[in-house]
Structure formats: structure tokens, C-alpha cells
Amino acid sequence: MTRTADRPNGRGNAKVAVQKFGNFLSSMVLPNIGAFIAWGLITALFIPTGFFPNERLAELVGPMITYLLPLLIGYTGGRLIYDQRGGVVGAIATMGVIVGAPDTPMFLGAMLMGPTGGFVIKKFDQLIEGKIRTGFEMLVNNFSAGILGAALALFAYWIIGPIVAAVTELLTLGVDWLVDTGLLPLTSILIEPGKILFLNNAINHGILTPIGLEQVQETGKSVLFLLEANPGPGLGVLLAFMLFGKGVAKQSAPGAAIIHFIGGIHEIYFPYVLMKPMLLLSVIAGGMSGVFTLVLLNGGLVAPASPGSIIAITAVTPEFLVLLANYAAVLVAATVSFLISATVLKASKETDEDISAATAKMEQMKGKKSSVAGLTAGGVAPTAGAAGTASGSGVMPSNVHKIVFACDAGMGSSAMGASLLKKKVKEADMDITVTNTAISNIPSDAQIIITQEKLTPRAENKAPDAYHISVDNFLSSPEYDRLIENLKSDSGVAEPQVELVEESETDAVGTTPHMAEEEEDSLLLEENIFINQEFATKEEAIRFAGEALVRGGYVEESYVEEMLKREEITTTYMGNNVAIPHGTEAAKKAVIKSGFTVVQVPNGVDFDGESAKLIFGIAGKDGTHLEILSGIAVICAEQENVDELVQAKTAKEVKEIINRS
Incomplete structure (x- = not known):
């Protein structure tokens, strides 16, 4: 972990703040890139200067850029702040800026009003x-x-829309001035080093994309989309390492070049530049020469190229002559970058290059694990070092504010684990949100993700940039205490104010339901508590618990088979002689209402080598089961409480012990 002596100075904090701002902007844009590409393809194909001009089909272009794209950004921005409810209010507020300034594509307005809408409704819900x-x-x-949505829409219509339109016009005039005076290539002096420092998102998605789309409306294309996306500068560096590099860096450069140029993952070349900072001159000069070529030959794109791949660039180029100009800009940038990089590498007296150390440095600057880091070091990703734990993968982030427990369905094991960690977070007086969710719904802003060992690879595929922790015992894992100690010693621990939210288990408008007392009592009835049972296999025990849920009117019969399928994915054994079988994510539609059944098995039943003596069959709907599940987690976290439940003689006694939480 980062110790007090290593805390960043003011400049470091400023860089982190810009990174976070840029990442937030990109989090609004990147999930909607498919829509941008669709608009770009329609524009490139059917406008009067496109490949296949078609007056009727070209009518799609205006409504998409005026309404669809800003509304998607506004909804996404609101959802990042406050899930579905924030997204809806953010979209309503965005409509105000769209109509308030109909002649300007309202991307900047959407990036402002979307999160504002989510923030306002979140604060209102907290107030009431x-x-x-x-x-x-x-x-x-x-x-x-x-x-609140209507009020924000009116505010955006009368005030924010005109202001954003004026700002956009001013920025557009500034870009036009840079082009007219031939100074646009100088932007590479900021953009190329900014990419390597992960500061480019704030510029690219906050300024260049909105202005670029404004230019597309006027001229049919924009050079701004290629200021950052041009793969030429990075390609030149990697080609130089292929020919003149040494050691692992030379061996890994060909694969990195393919991923960079074809896949569009630019960060894969960052460690090579960090290894030899003189190579910054290569990428700056390459970027400048590429921009100069674009301006000279009248190149440009009709939509953002994301990722910055030669394939994506080709797809959103409007016509053949422009395509030649764009290819020429990539070629010139790569050539200039290669020549300078080759000179630097040939002049180097080092016998080998430590690409692993440079990769670790890149991840430290990024503040999280790189999804392609392992490919720059011969296929072995750098370890977390002092920043990680024995079971963690990636680099422990600083300033942690969100931890997510994930399981297949998000209703059982993850909810119990989240309940226990929440308790520990609260006791430690840390301002960290702890949520649980299904793996398929892991939020994009999750910093630390905790899963069962067998589910960790799925979680890593879903959220490759997060720090992942694997546990085999959700009820009493030592990783919880180790994580709390690491977070305490980290420089990013915030002021004590705890916000504990169950993110995945919310009702249709995004708020966690509150149960009336009689509703809570109906979740666990004495007739659904079974004492002194015996089973030959875990499948037999799971089927017994599932059929009890069916008889109780909590689930449809199909849910029982889904419980068995869930067990095939990974065991629902939680530790401390407790198992919590439940359905898969697909089985949620078979849940009629939330409910529990408790099966006591004093002699135990084998769950993949572990003895389960208490089996909690679970059916969860709309989060109404979470409160009692949290209580069960707290009770069962102590082995002596489990032993007491196993020794109970009546269903009433079992219920009283559970209700003690």
C-alpha cells in the first residue's frame, strides 16, 4: 500500500483529479461509442458527399446527432451518479439543453446536465x-x-443551453484559428505526453469530440477526431523496438504493434516510451507531422474513432480521397516517430530494457491495472507488489470509494459478503460504498471487486481495469480484515461518513425498498424451517430447499432446476458450515416474491469437500430479502452462532437466533 511518506504532492493530486475527471467524461461517451459509429457510418454513406448519396436515408443524420447521441450521453451520465433513476432524470434534463440550443449538438450540455440530474435526484432521495x-x-x-426532471429541463432550456452554445462557438472559432494559422500541429505537444500520463480523456472527450461533431455538421468531417486517435506515433516507437530494441522489450514489440495498430489499444506502447523518456520527442514529432499532413491534405473523420484502430479510422472516413489523406497522416506520423525512436535506441548504451518496471510505472500513473500490461512483459503481468494482497490481481487503486461483491445472480453469496464488509467499513469509519451485484451487471466505476475463486476470471473479463480479490469463504475470509488494513494505510482514505448502498437490488426507480414488519416476518416462516434433516448428496439437499420455496409460494417450480444449475457454476458453500443455494441470474423471472427456507443438517452434507450443516434456500425479488440476509450473514460470521443454530431443537428456536441480529 502507499504509505504516508509516499503521498503525492499537490501536482500529483492535480494530475489524479484531471485523470478522474477525464475518466468520468469517457465513462459517459465510451458506452455509447456504438451509437456514434452507427451515426458516422450513416453519415459517411448517405450524405450528399458520401459514398452512396441518398436523400431519404440522409434524413437520419440530423435527428441522431441532435437528439439520440446527446440523450444517450445524458442518460449515461445520470446513471453513473445514481443508477437507473439518475439516468432518467439526467435524460430529461438533457432534453432541455437540446431544445434550448437547437443549432448546436449538445454534447457538452449533455455531459453537464446528465450528471447534474443524477446528483439532484440522489440528494433528494437522501433527504427524504x-x-x-x-x-x-x-x-x-x-x-x-x-x-425535478422538469425543473432541470426548464433550467437547462433557458440558461445552460444558450451558455453551452456560446462556449461551443467560442471553442470552434479557436480551433478554426489554429487551423487557419497553421498552428494546429502544436496541439501534439500537449496531447501526446497527455496520452502517456492518462490525461487525454478530459481533452479528447470533453472538448475535441463535441467540437469535432459541430464541425461535421458544417463541413462533413473533422480533423479533431484524429488528433489523439492517430496510431502512427505509437506504431513508429514499436517498430523501432522491433528492429533496434533489446531483451524482452524487443521480443514483445511485434505483438504490441499488432494490438496497437489493429486493435486500437494505444496504452500498450506507453511503457516503451516510459522506459526511455527521450522517446517523448518521437511521439510528439510523429503527432505533429500527422496533424500537419491531415490539414495539408484535408483529411478527417465523421465520428470519433474509438478505439484508435486503423479499422475504426477506415470505418468512419467519409470518402475515398479523404481516406487516402488519413492513411497518409498515419504513415507520415509512423515514419517520423520511427526515425527519431531508432536514433534514440541506437544511441542507448543499455544492454537490456526493463519493460516490466516501465509497465508497473505506467500502472502506477494510471492508478489501476492495465488490461494489456501482461503483453508488454512477455505475457506475464507485473505483480501488485506492495500494493496488493496475496489473492488480489492488479494494482490496488488509491482513493478507493467503491467496492463491489459479485456473484452469478447477485442475490445470495455476494449480498452476504457485502453485508459483512459493510459492517467492517463502518467500524473503520471509512467513506467507502460497498455494493453487491451479478457479474453481468458489475458497474463501470467499481474499483475493487470481490468474487469466489471460480468466478474471478469472469469478473476480470467484465471489469479488467478493477482490482480483483478472490475468496473461498464469504463468511469468514481473512481477506476482509486484510483489505480493511490496506485501505486504512492507503493515502486515499476519506473522511468518515459511510454511504452503504445495495446497488444491484433496487426497485424500478432505483431506491432500496423498505420492508414493513409484517413483510419481513413473511420472508422466514417457522413452517419453512426444517430441523434435523439427513441428505446423501448436496443435490438432494438443494432440491429439498428449493421445493420448500415452491410450496411456500415464493418461486415457480422451474426455480429448483436453476438452483442446481447455479451449484454447477461454483459452490454456494459460504464457510462456517453454511450454504446458501439459490437460482442463477436467469432464474430471477421465476421468483414470485422474496423468501427463505432453513434446513438444519446436524451431521452435515458434503458441498465439494466442505460440510454444510445449515442450508439457507434463498429467493430474492426487488431487494426485499436483503435486510434479513444481512442479519443471517452477521449471525453466521461467528462459528459459535452457527453451532447454536445447528444444535437448536425447534424451528421457533432457530428463528429467534436469526432474529437476534
Whole structure:
């Protein structure tokens, strides 16, 4: 972990702040890149200067850029702040800026009003939490979203829209001035080093993309989309390492070049530049020469090329002559970068290059694990070093604010694990949100993800940039205490104010349901508690628990088979002689209402080599089971409590022990 003596100075904090701002902007844009590409293809094909001009089909271009794309960004921005509910209010607010400035594509306005809408409705919900009478929650939730959304839309229409239009016009005039005076290539002095320092997202998605789209409306293309996306400078560096590099760096350069040029993953060349900082001159000169070529030959794109791949660039180029100009810019940039890089490498007296150390340095600057880091070091990713734990993969992030427990369905083991870690976070007075979710719904802003060992590879594929922790015992894993100690010693621990949210288990408008007392009592009835049972196999035990849920009216019969399928994915044994079989994510549609069944097996039943003496069959719907599940997790975290439950003689006694939480 980062110790106090290693805390970043003011400049480092400023860099981190810009990185976080840029990452937030890109988090609004990147999930919607498919829509940008669709718009770009339609534009390139069907506008009057396109490959296949078609007046009728070209009518799609205007509505998509005016309404669809800004609304998607606004919705995504609101959702990043406050899930579905924030997304809806963010989209309503975005509509205000769209209509308030109809002659300007409102991407900057959407990036402003989308998160604002999510923030406002989140703060409103926090203000009224616990103050709404039972039965009126949905009424208040729906009308509050509508009223606040309408108010924000009017505010955006009268005030924000005109302001953003004026700012966009000013920025566009500034870019036009740079082009007219021949100074646009000088932007590479900022952009190329900014890429390697991970500061480019704030410029690229916050300024260049909105202005570029404005230029597309006027001229049919924009050179701004290629200022950062041009793969030429990085390609030149990697080609030089292929011919003149040494050691592992030379061996890994060919694969990195393919990933960079064809796949568009630019960060794969960053460690090579960090290894020899003089190579910054290569990428700056390559970038400048590429921009000069684009301006000279009138190149450009009709939409952002994301990722910055030669394939993506080709796809959003409007016509053949422009395509030749774009290819020429890539070739010139690569050539200039290669010549300077080759000179630097040939002049180097080092016998080998430590690409692994440079990769680790890149990840440290990025503040999280790189999804392609292992490929730059002969296929072996750098270890977390002091920043990680024995079971963690990647680099422990600083300033942790969100931890996610993930399992297949997000209703059982992850909810229990999250409940236990929340308790520890609260006791440690840390401002960290702990949530649980299905692996398929892992949020993009998750920094630390905790999963069962067999599920970790799936979670890593879903969120490759997060720090992953594997556990084999959700109830009493030593990783929880180790993680808390690491977070305490990290320089990024925030002021004590704990926000604990169950992110995946929310109702239709995004708020965690509050149970009435009678509803909570109906989740675990004495007739669904079975004492002193015996089973030959875990499948027999799971089927027994599932059929009890069916008889209780909690699930449809198909849920039982899904419980068995869930067990095939990975065991639902939680540790401390406790198992919590439940359905797969696909089985949620078979849940009628939330409910539990408890099966006591004093002699135990084998769950993949572990003895389960308490089996909690779970059916969860709309998060209403989470409160009692949290209580079960807290009770079962102590082995003596489990032993007491196993020794109980009646169903009433079992229920009383559980309700002690």
C-alpha cells in the first residue's frame, strides 16, 4: 500500500483529479461509442458527399446527432451518479439543453446536465429517506423524478443551453484559428505526453469530440477526431523496438504493434516510451507531422474513432480521397516517430530494457491495472507488489470509494459478503460504498471487486481495469480484515461518513425498498424451517430447499432446476458450515416474491469437500430479502452462532437466533 511518506504532492493530486475527471467524461461517451459509429457510418454513406448519396436515408443524420447521441450521453451520465433513476432524470434534463440550443449538438450540455440530474435526484432521495409513509414510496419516487426532471429541463432550456452554445462557438472559432494559422500541429505537444500520463480523456472527450461533431455538421468531417486517435506515433516507437530494441522489450514489440495498430489499444506502447523518456520527442514529432499532413491534405473523420484502430479510422472516413489523406497522416506520423525512436535506441548504451518496471510505472500513473500490461512483459503481468494482497490481481487503486461483491445472480453469496464488509467499513469509519451485484451487471466505476475463486476470471473479463480479490469463504475470509488494513494505510482514505448502498437490488426507480414488519416476518416462516434433516448428496439437499420455496409460494417450480444449475457454476458453500443455494441470474423471472427456507443438517452434507450443516434456500425479488440476509450473514460470521443454530431443537428456536441480529 502507499504509505504516508509516499503521498503525492499537490501536482500529483492535480494530475489524479484531471485523470478522474477525464475518466468520468469517457465513462459517459465510451458506452455509447456504438451509437456514434452507427451515426458516422450513416453519415459517411448517405450524405450528399458520401459514398452512396441518398436523400431519404440522409434524413437520419440530423435527428441522431441532435437528439439520440446527446440523450444517450445524458442518460449515461445520470446513471453513473445514481443508477437507473439518475439516468432518467439526467435524460430529461438533457432534453432541455437540446431544445434550448437547437443549432448546436449538445454534447457538452449533455455531459453537464446528465450528471447534474443524477446528483439532484440522489440528494433528494437522501433527504427524504425514511420519511415516506409505507405505501406511498412509488408515488413519491415517480412524482419527484418527474418534477425535478422538469425543473432541470426548464433550467437547462433557458440558461445552460444558450451558455453551452456560446462556449461551443467560442471553442470552434479557436480551433478554426489554429487551423487557419497553421498552428494546429502544436496541439501534439500537449496531447501526446497527455496520452502517456492518462490525461487525454478530459481533452479528447470533453472538448475535441463535441467540437469535432459541430464541425461535421458544417463541413462533413473533422480533423479533431484524429488528433489523439492517430496510431502512427505509437506504431513508429514499436517498430523501432522491433528492429533496434533489446531483451524482452524487443521480443514483445511485434505483438504490441499488432494490438496497437489493429486493435486500437494505444496504452500498450506507453511503457516503451516510459522506459526511455527521450522517446517523448518521437511521439510528439510523429503527432505533429500527422496533424500537419491531415490539414495539408484535408483529411478527417465523421465520428470519433474509438478505439484508435486503423479499422475504426477506415470505418468512419467519409470518402475515398479523404481516406487516402488519413492513411497518409498515419504513415507520415509512423515514419517520423520511427526515425527519431531508432536514433534514440541506437544511441542507448543499455544492454537490456526493463519493460516490466516501465509497465508497473505506467500502472502506477494510471492508478489501476492495465488490461494489456501482461503483453508488454512477455505475457506475464507485473505483480501488485506492495500494493496488493496475496489473492488480489492488479494494482490496488488509491482513493478507493467503491467496492463491489459479485456473484452469478447477485442475490445470495455476494449480498452476504457485502453485508459483512459493510459492517467492517463502518467500524473503520471509512467513506467507502460497498455494493453487491451479478457479474453481468458489475458497474463501470467499481474499483475493487470481490468474487469466489471460480468466478474471478469472469469478473476480470467484465471489469479488467478493477482490482480483483478472490475468496473461498464469504463468511469468514481473512481477506476482509486484510483489505480493511490496506485501505486504512492507503493515502486515499476519506473522511468518515459511510454511504452503504445495495446497488444491484433496487426497485424500478432505483431506491432500496423498505420492508414493513409484517413483510419481513413473511420472508422466514417457522413452517419453512426444517430441523434435523439427513441428505446423501448436496443435490438432494438443494432440491429439498428449493421445493420448500415452491410450496411456500415464493418461486415457480422451474426455480429448483436453476438452483442446481447455479451449484454447477461454483459452490454456494459460504464457510462456517453454511450454504446458501439459490437460482442463477436467469432464474430471477421465476421468483414470485422474496423468501427463505432453513434446513438444519446436524451431521452435515458434503458441498465439494466442505460440510454444510445449515442450508439457507434463498429467493430474492426487488431487494426485499436483503435486510434479513444481512442479519443471517452477521449471525453466521461467528462459528459459535452457527453451532447454536445447528444444535437448536425447534424451528421457533432457530428463528429467534436469526432474529437476534
